[in-house]
Amino acid sequence: MPYKDLKAVPLFIARSHLTTEANKTGAWRFLRPRYDEKTAPCCVACPAGEDIGRIQMLASQGLFKEAWETVLIENPFPGVCGRICGHPCEAVCNRRRFDEAVAVHTIERFLADTASRYELKPHLERLLPKKERIAVAGAGPSGLAAAYFLALLGYGCDVYEAGPEPGGILRWGVPSYRLPPGVVREEIARIEEQGVRIHCGNSVGEEFLGRTASTCDGVFVACGAWEPGPASQSVETDSGSGRGLGTGTASRDAHSNLRRRSDGSGLTVPGEDMPGIEDGLELLRKVAAGNAPALEGPVAVIGGGYAAIEAARCVVRLGAKALLVYIRGREDMPASKEGIAMALEEGVEVLDRTTPVNIEAQGGEFLITLRAAQTADSGSGPAAPAALRVGRIFMAGAVGPPAGMPTQTFGGGRGDAAGQWMLPPEGDEGVMRLNYGVLVMTEVGARLVEPRDPAAPAAEGPPSAARGLSGDPGRPPAAPAVFRGDLANASRSLAHAVASGKEAAMALDLLLREGPGAVRSGLKRCAVGPGRSLSFEAYMNGPRSRRSSKVVRYGEINTDYFHFSPRLTQPRLLKAERVRSFAEIDLKISASIAMRQAERCFNCGTCNQCDNCRLFCPDLAVVRDQSPWGRSIDYDYCKGCGICVVECPRNAMTLEEGGEPPPPNCPLPSVADGEESL
């Protein structure tokens, strides 16, 4: 610079070289923030209690194996559920209040498909082997789930299945265009890899229970609801309900598949027991076995539940015209809305508010006389045809447990098909109603009464005659038993099946390890939020057990940190392509789509290490460190302004009363090992 430096003017400023840390401004605090992971509403709605927020977080980061394992610790069937679960999680997803719900269902399938493609072997936490052995009756989703969790708990597990292959409803009741059998086989194989032994061709009647109960330490009865009930009654509520037919001794020919109430009451259609009238479930079983009949011309399917819809869709694929006859309105059909919509797209014709009143055989065909059904709200709709002339009829109504299945019959119990099976009343000694099943304990014995045959005389002896599971009168039974959900719940969905299996495993473990007094409290400790679902990870004392059960509401999400982004449209076969075969309709998605869709998840209540708390703290009182959270609050300087809590996009923090720092044993995060997020 060419000009001379001018003299410096006096500069008298306030400058200190003492540390400012001497002033512990945290002493001013009367509210304090704390890391506090909470429960997302989706987990509460998921009967299997999957840690969905965390699954999405891991998937969005490309940690597909970890995400998959996070499913597997709560549900051994991600490939199955990712295809046929009714996804109640999406109905309560907080994101749907922002733009659209997260595509949890599709992402779950993607994770399973990815694991399958790369032949991944999951690393699952398991306990040391125990000496006790548990017998499971039925290799359907519920029984297999129970066996899976029991194996992880260290129990030796034997599953007895009447049919020639395991899978139950998954194998025989869901057509391959929804659930390819290869997927089912693969997931069952993974369960077997945990040490579960499946014995096919073993019927599971009362005799079986008596026999095996004396040789094992616990029993889980999960035969499912096998028997079709009266045609016009339908108590199914979800798709994937527990229906199926075994081919062992429990199978029935078409004739006796038709069920009447044992007391003789119930809807009957004159002519319904004619030879040639078939069962919808049986059709599904035949299709699954590769023995699908050739069909042509008009075919009637009577019913409105899951089985009816899928039977009708099979009819279309087999080359015939499907006519679905349902007594109530379309909107009342118990089948899923999606299933009904798909059926309509495939050309199934639905005749709702129509009831069959007579069936006649006429020259190789059937003539069904129809009448418009009166419902409370029936206005003048389109007039039902007076009659249908069809080549085949498939009845697809309600369900019940298989005959020969030990049940407990009391007066006053609930049962739509009265007399067939009934629930033990609350408060009965030795009988504990769980969320999804019924636990019958050995101490007071399982009292069994033979299934009521209306023709038989009343059972001899007092009704409370003890008759143990061992089969001999008077001898105390040898094993406690859990009877699965179909007997205790109106909901019969796949997810509920898994839930009941998990609960049974946990209940038996608690009973055997700690006694009856520990069962309820032990299960309650694992409840996901305020709901009925249970978490196996919590049962194993994983990080999830320390999560707050408070459910995050939409208003508690800071949506400033999220952008609108559309939910994917599920790629599917073209409509014309679908009915040409039984090929799977829903197509795969790519990893990049899966990650982008998973990114839409708010991860309600789960910390994803976004660092907002640290960036926004005006006191620099949030410090990165090696703790499990990856950061900690320096309460010497935190003034409790609460900015961190507000700016946490996903409500993984809480601001609470109290000036003093929180106690040292405050909950740890579910992000174990302080793993870094991207």
Next chain:
Amino acid sequence: MRKVLEGSHAVAEAVRLAGVHVVSAYPITPQTHIVERIADFCAEGAMNARFLRVESEHSALAALIGASSMGVRTFTATSSQGLALMHELLHWTSGARLPIVMADVNRALAPGWNIWCDQTDSLSQRDTGWIQLYCETGQETLDTTLLAFRLAESVNLPVMVVLDAFFLSHTYEPVDIPDQEAVDAFLPPFRPRIALSTAAPCALSQMAPQNVYMEMRYSIQQAMEEALGRFEEFDAQFDELFGRRYGAVEAVCCEDADIVLATSGTITGTARQVVEELRAEGQKVGLLKIKLFRPFPAALVREVLGPVRKVAVIDRNFSFGATGIFAQELRAALYSLPRRPVVLGFIAGLGGRDVTENVVREIYCRARDNLDSPPTDPRGEAVWVGLSEVSDGA
């Protein structure tokens, strides 16, 4: 390079040439064109600078206080409400002795909502310890901005470059944009006396109790007094390099003037025209343009106005409960002279009302035809020019 630029863009060019490193600003009419142009420079790489967008003017100055404390050259711009919002931090900047430069586009304060020219915004901040420089033309605005950085960094006081709303900010004039080499010869790279560093950690602006505070304030005044001389020196250096200088005040035809009009801002341009015409008509009139307002150039003012009979101050501002502010300052500066002029205060042009040649002429005539002694009634100290009849309430 000569270009036709609006006043706001002239400021932006100077900021670019000065090599500012951090700009933080919040938009407000009629300043926004300044920071928009600077934002473009930052985005296109014409400036090696970070532009911090903030949610208010208070935050803008807070951001600059932080940046300046790190020892980098900083700039912001604002007007009226924005300047008022910054108020506490205006005090802070000078107390912290940070050489921040700010352009204030003189705009009326609300309510009523008025975006046009009025000086009350900058003048009502005259106690905050900022050097204030008023500009008449686009060229002067560019030149003054460059000089502002030099002066600020020399005495460690913040500098406010003041220009009229619309009459200057949005008026296109031919402006010579100096080339970078010449500017670098005038304005060297910033060598900060205050610069936080993790190598030598410290905390700024700690407690300053009774035993030190007065001395700290005194040192600000010492810097202000020093600034008077340094302004002249840098003004002269600028002249050597660029052939232009403005002076803390500019006296036009004042040597033999009977009556001197005292103006600032763009009114000066109009007044020059009127004085020329009046002189041609034989009136012994002069013009004193006041450029440097803080520190107030009392000595120069005494020198020019001492011998004069009357001074007609045109204030485009007002201090309620008192008088026009330039008039106040002039009176205070002249008070101790044994022989001093009568200072007549005129209030004109508030809220952007046009101060035409006729208005200036009218002011001159009223000054000329007024009594030779000061008005006895204090209310006569400020004459509001050109007010319409306003009826009493509803």
